[in-house]
Amino acid sequence: MPSIFVLFDVDNTLLNTDLAVERMQARMREEVGEAHARRFWEIYEEVRTAGDSVNIPDTFEAFSLECSDFPAVNRMSELIYGFDFEGCLFAGALPAIEHGFNLGGAAILSDGDQLYQRHKIAVAGLEQAVGGNVMVQKHKESVLQHVTQRFPARHYIAVDDKAGILARMKAVLGQRLTTVQVCQGKYAASRDGALP
Structure with missing residues (x-):
């Protein structure tokens, strides 16, 4: 022992994590546009507040149910799961x-x-x-x-x-x-x- x-x-x-979120937000704005990026982070805060912790899968699920722009949903998934956390x-x-x-x-x-x-x-x-x-x-x-x-x-x-x-x-x-x-x-x- x-x-x-x-x-x-x-x-x-x-x-x-602050740097990671900043970089991820910038990439989202670039790749899927300001409106989708903003809405994703609004849902993120709603989920975090309701569940008393960060929950990216629940955030993404809620975002994907709300967003009818399927290419944007797919790209958002790639950005979230392909993010370079090692660089942060x-x-x-x-x-x-x-x-x-x-x-x-x-x-x-x-x-x-x-x-x-x-x-x-x-x-x-x-x-x-x-x-x-x-x-x-x-x-x-x-x-x-x-x-x-x-x-x-x-x-x-x-x-x-x-x-x-x-x-x-x-x-x-x-x-x-x-x-x-x-x-x-x-x-x-x-x-x-x-x-x-």
């Missing part, structure tokens, strides 16, 4: 994962939908970097018992951009968890929970 195991978030922790990794992402393994072990514990989030993690090269140690859940703080069973260790380090998630994880694992909030991306200045 390793003495330390590091749990990495993905969005705006290892992956510059933060410069220190892979060295941080390597350091986690040097400490004892590392995994990705990400919130999001089971399909697209896993796809994004794989095509960004992150799944390979953590040796397949990937867990994706809608609310990752609710599955920490499963995490500690799958990745047993004496102590855990959680690296995330959201203080609220870190606080909720700390409430579950207590002294067995050290939290690290990375201050990058849109939540960098957010205090959505007390720092644990």
